[in-house]
Amino acid sequence: MTGFYHPEWLIALVLLPCLYYYYEYQTKRKKQEAIVFSHIGFLKSALHGSTQSSRPRTLLLLILAAIGCIIIGLADPHIPLEQTKEGVSVVLVLDVSGSMQATDYQPTRLESSKRSAEILLKSLDPKDYAGIITFESGATSAAYLSPDKDRVIRKLQAIEPKEGATAIGDGLALGIDMAESMPNRKKVVILLSDGVNNAGVIHPEQAAGFAREKGIQVFTIGMGSDSPVVLGYDWFGNPQYATLDEAMLQQIAASTNGQYFKSVDDRTLSEIYSNLNKEIVREKEDTSIRDWFYIAALILISGEIFLRYGRRRIIQ
Secondary structure (H helix, E strand, O other): OOEEOOHHHHHHHHHHHHHHHHHHHHHHHHHHHHHHHOOHHHHHHHHHOHHHHHHHHHHHHHHHHHHHHHHHHHOOEEEEEEOOOOOEEEEEEEEOOHHHHOOOOOOOHHHHHHHHHHHHHHHOOOOOEEEEEEEOOOEEEEEEEEOOHHHHHHHHHOOOOOOOOOOHHHHHHHHHHHHHOOOOOEEEEEEEEOOOOOOOOOOHHHHHHHHHHHOOEEEEEEEOOOOOOEEEEOOOOOEEEOOOOHHHHHHHHHHOOOOEEEEOOHHHHHHHHHHHHHHOOOOEEEEEOHHHHHHHHHHHHHHHHHHHHOOOOOOO
């Protein structure tokens, strides 16, 4: 919010009109004295020399303006500017369960998701931090939060598929915990899954509640295909299909002020990750602009000195 961190200094601004009226009073008093005691030539100069009298007033206004800028600077004004000092902590939470080995994405769902996530990492701002959580039957850290995007990308490329189930709640909870490890920064979690939560100890709704309490925005990506994808067969020879719980991913995103995206192939997945950085709302923070007023005061004082002592100086 725009405001002053030391508003008590603004009281000193009342001195400016007082100084100006004091100048006007002294000028009128000297003119009256000139009428009484001076000869006719000086009287005409005092009463009709408007060109000469405007210069001292200009000098006075420059000095008063400089004093005003200094006072405002001492009051330490702040305005909200887009956050660039701290950046954003972005945590990628990736599903590496057995279903991510499906080949409807090339060469597999996991490799396609890694390739697309790399696009996002490369698009982040220099002061942003990035980290990676992977989950299957449980969750683990694949890359800790770091401003070194190249290092995080190398960790991303080294991720291998697992054969476990899908613990979405555990993955999201660990992603939130990682995001919280860096205080005083905006925090965003990007969750990708192609399945249904069927493992772990934390339910996705409970993890989403953690994110909501911490003010962490969660974007969710559902990975699937337009047609059913066979992952394997059970003991009786019945096909086992990949199942995506879109409703749950939509609920997580909606409850944390995030967004849900649906991917159906490599192209749409790449487009989602390419545009995600634009969806991250970078917070505005109160930034001090007192130096602007000090600079303005310096310029005004320099102008006053130039007019008074420069080539077209005023002869007192």
